[in-house]
Amino acid sequence: xxxxxxxxxxxxxxxxxxxxxxxxxxxxxxxxxxxxxxxxxxxxxxxxxxxxxxxxxxxxxxxxxxxxxxxxxxxxxxxxxxxxxxxxxxxxxxxxxxxxxxxxxxxxxxxxxxxxxxxxxxxxxxxxxxxxxxxxxxxxxxxxxxxxxxxxxxxxxxxxxxxxxxxxxxxxxxxxxxxxxxxxxxxxxxxxxxxxxxxxxxxxxxxxxxxxxxxxxxxxxxxxxxxxxxxxxxxxxxxxxxxxxxxxxxxxxxxxxxxxxxxxxxxxxxxxxxxxxxxxxxxxxxxxxxxxxxxxxxxxxxxxxxxxxxxxxxxxxxxxxxxxxxxxxxxxxxxxxxxxxxxxxxxxxxxxxxxxxxxxxxxxxxxxxxxxxxxxxxxxxxxxxxxxxxxxxxxxxxxxxxxxxxxxxxxxxxxxxxxxxxxxxxxxxxxxxxxxxxxxxxxxxxxxxxxxxxxxxxxxxxxxxxxxxxxxxxxxxxxxxxxxxxxxxxxxxxxxxxxxxxxxxxxxxxxxxxxxxxxxxxxxxxxxxxxxxxxxxxxxxxxxxxxxxxxxxxxxxxxxxxxxxxxxxxxxxxxxxxxxxxxxxxxxxxxxxxxxxxxxxxxxxxxxxxxxxxxxxxxxxxxxxxxxxxxxxxxxxxxxxxxxxxxxxxxxxxxxxxxxxxxxxxxxxxxxxxxxxxxxxxxxxxxxxxxxxxxxxxxxxxxxxxxxxxxxxxxxxxxxxxxxxx
Amino acid sequence: xxxxxxxxxxxxxxxxxxxxxxxxxxxxxxxxxxxxxxxxxxxxxxxxxxxxxxxxxxxxxxxxxxxxxxxxxxxxxxxxxxxxxxxxxxxxxxxxxxxxxxxxxxxxxxxxxxxxxxxxxxxxxxxxxxxxxxxxxxxxxxxxxxxxxxxxxxxxxxxxxx
Ligand code: FES
Ligand code: FES
Numbered sequence: 001x002x003x004x005x006x007x008x009x010x011x012x013x014x015x016x017x018x019x020x021x022x023x024x025x026x027x028x029x030x031x032x033x034x035x036x037x038x039x040x041x042x043x044x045x046x047x048x049x050x051x052x053x054x055x056x057x058x059x060x061x062x063x064x065x066x067x068x069x070x071x072x073x074x075x076x077x078x079x080x081x082x083x084x085x086x087x088x089x090x091x092x093x094x095x096x097x098x099x100x101x102x103x104x105x106x107x108x109x110x111x112x113x114x115x116x117x118x119x120x121x122x123x124x125x126x127x128x129x130x131x132x133x134x135x136x137x138x139x140x141x142x143x144x145x146x147x148x149x150x151x152x153x154x155x156x157x158x159x160x161x162x163x164x165x166x167x168x169x170x171x172x173x174x175x176x177x178x179x180x181x182x183x184x185x186x187x188x189x190x191x192x193x194x195x196x197x198x199x200x201x202x203x204x205x206x207x208x209x210x211x212x213x214x215x216x217x218x219x220x221x222x223x224x225x226x227x228x229x230x231x232x233x234x235x236x237x238x239x240x241x242x243x244x245x246x247x248x249x250x251x252x253x254x255x256x257x258x259x260x261x262x263x264x265x266x267x268x269x270x271x272x273x274x275x276x277x278x279x280x281x282x283x284x285x286x287x288x289x290x291x292x293x294x295x296x297x298x299x300x301x302x303x304x305x306x307x308x309x310x311x312x313x314x315x316x317x318x319x320x321x322x323x324x325x326x327x328x329x330x331x332x333x334x335x336x337x338x339x340x341x342x343x344x345x346x347x348x349x350x351x352x353x354x355x356x357x358x359x360x361x362x363x364x365x366x367x368x369x370x371x372x373x374x375x376x377x378x379x380x381x382x383x384x385x386x387x388x389x390x391x392x393x394x395x396x397x398x399x400x401x402x403x404x405x406x407x408x409x410x411x412x413x414x415x416x417x418x419x420x421x422x423x424x425x426x427x428x429x430x431x432x433x434x435x436x437x438x439x440x441x442x443x444x445x446x447x448x449x450x451x452x453x454x455x456x457x458x459x460x461x462x463x464x465x466x467x468x469x470x471x472x473x474x475x476x477x478x479x480x481x482x483x484x485x486x487x488x489x490x491x492x493x494x495x496x497x498x499x500x501x502x503x504x505x506x507x508x509x510x511x512x513x514x515x516x517x518x519x520x521x522x523x524x525x526x527x528x529x530x531x532x533x534x535x536x537x538x539x540x541x542x543x544x545x546x547x548x549x550x551x552x553x554x555x556x557x558x559x560x561x562x563x564x565x566x567x568x569x570x571x572x573x574x575x576x577x578x579x580x581x582x583x584x585x586x587x588x589x590x591x592x593x594x595x596x597x598x599x600x601x602x603x604x605x606x607x608x609x610x611x612x613x614x615x616x617x618x619x620x621x622x623x624x625x626x627x628x629x630x631x632x633x634x635x636x637x638x639x640x641x642x643x644x645x646x647x648x649x650x651x652x653x654x655x656x657x658x659x660x661x662x663x664x665x666x667x668x669x670x671x672x673x674x675x676x677x678x679x680x681x682x683x684x685x686x687x688x689x690x691x692x693x694x695x696x697x698x699x700x701x702x703x704x705x706x707x708x709x710x711x712x713x714x715x716x717x718x719x720x721x722x723x724x725x726x
Numbered sequence: 727x728x729x730x731x732x733x734x735x736x737x738x739x740x741x742x743x744x745x746x747x748x749x750x751x752x753x754x755x756x757x758x759x760x761x762x763x764x765x766x767x768x769x770x771x772x773x774x775x776x777x778x779x780x781x782x783x784x785x786x787x788x789x790x791x792x793x794x795x796x797x798x799x800x801x802x803x804x805x806x807x808x809x810x811x812x813x814x815x816x817x818x819x820x821x822x823x824x825x826x827x828x829x830x831x832x833x834x835x836x837x838x839x840x841x842x843x844x845x846x847x848x849x850x851x852x853x854x855x856x857x858x859x860x861x862x863x864x865x866x867x868x869x870x871x872x873x874x875x876x877x878x879x880x881x882x883x884x885x886x887x888x
Contacts, residue, residue, distance in 0.1 A: 013813030016821025017828060019761020019801035026760035034755075116755060117747050189765045189773055189872045190822040238763070238822030239872050271766045468819025468873045626816045626875060633874025658770035658870065666863040669876040 003480040003487045004686070005678070007622035010473045011492075012236075012466070021236045024208040025193035029264035032195075033062055035257045036119035037250070037269070038109035038126040039276045040101040043651035044135035044342045047099040047108055051127040055111055060118035063261050064126065065110045065253075070096035071260050073252065074224050084569070085217035088504075090246040090279060091312040091345050095253055101130065102312045103344040104137075104652045105276025107249050112257050112265060120270075135342035137651030139183075139283050139308050146306040146337035149316040154580060157316065159324055161390055162331035164289075167300035171291025174300070175368055179288065179360035179716045181700075183644040184281040185274070186349050187663055188467075190238020192278055193268040194254035202229040203258075207251055210240040210465050211504035216497040218247050219255060235495030237467040241634070242348035244467070245506050248278045275656035279347030280644055282307040282317050284356050288364035291331075296374050296382045298329035303361060306337045307346070314345035318353030322438040322697070323361050325395075325584055328385035343651050348506065350634055351693035354439050355700070359638075359718065362435035362701030367714065375418065376434055376705065377404050388584045396583040396683040399614040400436060403590040406675060407434070407612040411592040420712035428596035428605075431710025435701035437589035437613065439694040442509035443684060445572040447500035447558030447565075448517030450479060450525050454545040454552060458483060458490045460521075463499035464514050468630075469692060470623030471510060477619055478515050478686065482522035483541075500560050508587065508690030511619060516685035517557040524555035585681065587689040589613035591632070593702040597710045602722030604640055604707055609672040616681035616689035624691045625674040631695020632672050637664045638696070639703035641719050730794045734759065735803025745791050749783075750774045752790035753800060761801035761825050765870065772869030775826040775833070776800045782833025784868075801825035806832060811886050817878035823871045831883050834865045838887075857887050 015021040040047075052064040073096070076089040093102055096110065109126045113119035136142055151157030168174050188208075195206040203223060209215050212232045220227040237244060254267035269277065284307045291300030305319035320334040349355075369376035384401055387394060408414070416432045417423055423430040448462045460479050464471055476490040493499055503513050529544050532553070538544035545553060558568050579585075594608035611632055618624050641662035645654040655661050680687020700718060707725070708714050715724045732739045734757060741756055750767070753759045753776070765773030767786045774786040777799040808828050811817070818824045838857050846864045849855065862880050871879065 009813050010816065010818075012821070013816075013818065014809075016818055016824050017801075017809040017812050018804075019759075019825045021821055022760060023763075023822065025764075026754070028758060115744075115747075116751060117744055187872050188820070188822075189771065189870060190763070190820065191765070237820065239820040241872070268764070271768070468821065470819070622816050623819075626819055626873075626878060629877055630819060630874035633876065634872075657768060658766045659768060663870055663872060664874070664876075665867040665870060666876050666880065667867040669863070669874070671859075672877055 003477045004619055005621060008473060008477065008487065008620055010470045010623055011476060012472060023190055023236050023238050024195060024206045024234065025266055025268035027195045027206045029197055031263050033112050033114060033261060033263040033265050034116040034119045035254060035265050035267040036111045036123035037107045037273050037277065038123045040104060040106045040108045042101055042130045042132045043104040043137050045101050045130050045132035047101065047128050048131050049129040050109065052109065055122035055125040058118055058122040058125065060114040061122045062112045062114065065096055065257060065260055066108065067096050067099055070256060073097050073256060074222050077221050085214040088211055088214040088218050088247050089313060090248040090347065091310065093312050095249045096256065103310065103342060104650060105344060107253060107277060110253050110257050112261050135651060137342050138648035139341065142339045142341060143285055143306050146339040149336045149338050153577065155318055157336045159334045159390055160332060164300045164302045164331040164333035167331035168289050168291040168302060171299050172294050173371055174291045175364065175371060176289040177364050177367065177716060179286045179363065181284045181356045181359060181718045183283045183646060184349060184638060184642050185644050185661060186241040186243030186280065187658065187661065188239030188241055188243055191269045191271055191274050192244065192248060192250050194251045195264065195266045196255040196258040197264040198258050201225050203255055204231045205255060206233045208237050208244050209234045210237065210244040210467060210506065212463050212465060212497050213501050214504055215247055215251065222252055223255065232497040233495065234465060237465060240467040240505065241350045242352060243278055245504055246347050250277055271658060272656045275653045279314065279345045281349040281352065282346040284317065284319055286319060286360040288360045290364055290368050292368060292372065296372050296379045298327055298383045300331045301327055301329035302333045304335045306339065309338055309340045310343050310345035311340045312345055315348060315352065319357040321353045321440065322357050324390050325388055325586065326361065326436055326438055327383045328389050332389060350631065350696050351439055354697045355638065358435065358438060358697045359700040362698055363704045363716065366433065366705040377408060377413065380404065380436065393584050396585040397614060397616060397681040397689065399677050399679060400588055400590065402677055403588065403612040403614055407590040407592050407610055410675065411610045420709055425596065427599065429599050429710040431595050431597065431706040433593045433702045433705030433709055435591050435698035435705060437591055437694050437698035439508060439587050439697055441585040441587055441684060441689040442507040443516060444503035444509055444513045445558060445568050446502045446513045446517035447560055448514065448521045449500055449554055449556045450518065450521040451552050451554040452483065452525060452541050454542055456485065456489055456542050458485055460490060460492045460518060461499050462494055462502050462514055462517060463496050464494045464502035464510055465505035466495055467505060469510065469627055470620060473623055474511055474619040475514055475518055478518050479522060482519055483526065500558065501565060508692040508694065512685050512688040512690060515688055519685060520557035521555045525553060528555060529553055579683065583683055585683060587613065587615045587691065587694040589694060591698040591702040593706040595703065595706040595710055597707060597725065602725035604720060606636055606703065607670050609670060610675065611695065612675045612677065613694060614677045614679065615691045615694065616684060617687035618676045618678045619688065627691045628674045628695035629672045631693060632699055633664050633669055635696040635699025636668065636703065638718060639700040639720055643719050728791050730791050732790065732793060732798060734798045735800060743790060745789065747790050748786050749788040749790045749793050750785040753785065759800050759802055763822055763825055772830055773823050773826040775830040775869065777829055777833055780836055782830050801829060804828065808832065808882060808886050811882035815878040815882040815885065816875065817882040818875050819873035823869060827869045827871065827879055830866060830869045835887055859884065
């Protein structure tokens, strides 16, 4: 009986429901001290004077660290493709190494005290005088300064086929639309936290991270010690969503404070600190222009975007990524432009690029369907490509037709009267909308060891990250099937840099990446057991090991020696590029939304949701559905309520808290039905395409389209708040 | 500093703390009971929910000194069918909101049993009306789950509420 696919309960459920699971801020150490951050209150300039006397006098304060007295930190490494961990720097700033201020909220001092209450009290008493410098912080005003992004082979900043502008001008039906999305913050429920402990020149860090191995490498560089002397532990992480991929000031300053004071130090960020010191999603301004024939064949597709980075770092957001793959238009032009601002770096947040990119593209397609008087699913089917539209590459997997067919049936799409504002339920206006979900699939190298003991138990070891995706459960299922042992016999160790190296939890790649390693190691293990059996006899692993007089047999995928890691990475990158030239790989799906809108107040309630997804093989139907639901819930927040407000004069975030930044609550979320096509992708380990991010894509567009259907009003500026409907 | 005695999960603890220390910090930092979580420290997320004499409170907004003489129950002191039901219904992912959700649900079930209405209760005269999904969602809306495990949480509560 196969274990893969079964909806098993997650193996770490019990420790999480009893309070036994310890997160990064919850590790006790003798002599533990607590740290608190002091944020800069200008967006650019220099600190001229720091007033720390009052803070130092607070009872229990051990140290007030500033650029005047903090230990040295080596500079952040330059980003190079040869050292992938260089990508992990949240910013290029040397924290407490300079009097320069680069963003409002940059930590300018750290207070270390005996209790967190004393640290916070003292931190509030630190004052600074500044010599401010001119700063550019207003995204809307900086649009004209945006420059086309330089891309790379994996993430091109620009793509074109034919002459899209000319085709647009000549098209019988054309639309030229502008969409905008605001900044967002991840708001993982666990605020970032670090417990840092030095033992001589060896550093141990309990951190809330999605990138254990990269954190280890980065900390080693910043503190000038060998990577082997840094250990990063993160067996439980309270949500990440991209916000815990990069290393932000808190982690580094906790280790710096511990070094300066000779004490174990815990730095648990306040929620406000998270907004001030951890990047969020960039805002965007997008243009989508579509040209089509009267019968709905796309002749032109233009999608351009403007997003921001920070002058001190950040990622060019891949806003047009899905537009390279979703529609078979004869002429396509895509361009991403960026403008650096004097704000904290932006960072990846669940489906960076596609989550906001699908909003504009999939809302525009709906607008075109209305213009053509065509069903929006039918319009999509008329433009569903057989091969990748940009370059004719093959799709490794493409099941959008099936997703829409299954979804339309299950959701009762035929009951929809296509005329806007035509459906009602009592006083509520009712609307139904659809949109496509799309997220590229990645796989990276993961090192794994698998040990089978004579008592029949199996231990899988890999330093991957667990933030709620159910990684240990899924990998135990995979190993159980690979070795033909019961699920209960497998234990998985993860969340520790002392284990074999895992890639970070990003790009929805972790399950497939680690699965690749688990399968490889299990294959080796089986082959070595078979060889042993030929020598000594025995027909079960237990009897083979007993006869060979061995307590266990072990096999590995990849090697954690320095050379092993480098050669593994090189081999892997070569493979990745080769595969990218051959295949377009992605998870995709069809999102179906029903809304109810109050005609008097403009209040929008989402009443039903169905997502039909092609994520390749479903390893655990229960946890995979939860991940996809989680993406949809975050997408509903993006559609209806989430927005980080940045003061355009000062660059300060004005709603840095959960009371003012509105994430969805229980009452906002209807039953969300998730359905899988469950068809393995032939090019990915075990056929897995990844489930962490595709769920959020298309959600905001499906809501916007449903709201338009309900009310007749198009909102092209997220979030769709009631004032925009009145 | 104030010397207080706190009763937590059935045992008494003597503490010497500053009067501004929250019950949450007293539990997490002074008593080492880290099962209760801190998501915002300002009453906006519910991660810090504990029971005080059976009533759910946000412990981040509660000064510890005011809770002398009350019986505090944290997730470490709870053995309830909801815990199993959460796992089975997958009413959690990262698990950070989970202790708060469970404590809150226990308090909520008691409130409902006592006839306390919510914003979606139609008939105030009928006490202990049906605890349908809309009621559960409304009454649990003070507990955020950023992983979006809301559907699973509601079904776990529905299952246990019977
Ligand atoms: S930590 Fe108390 S409500 Fe958020
Ligand atoms: S399970 Fe992660 S916040 Fe609820």
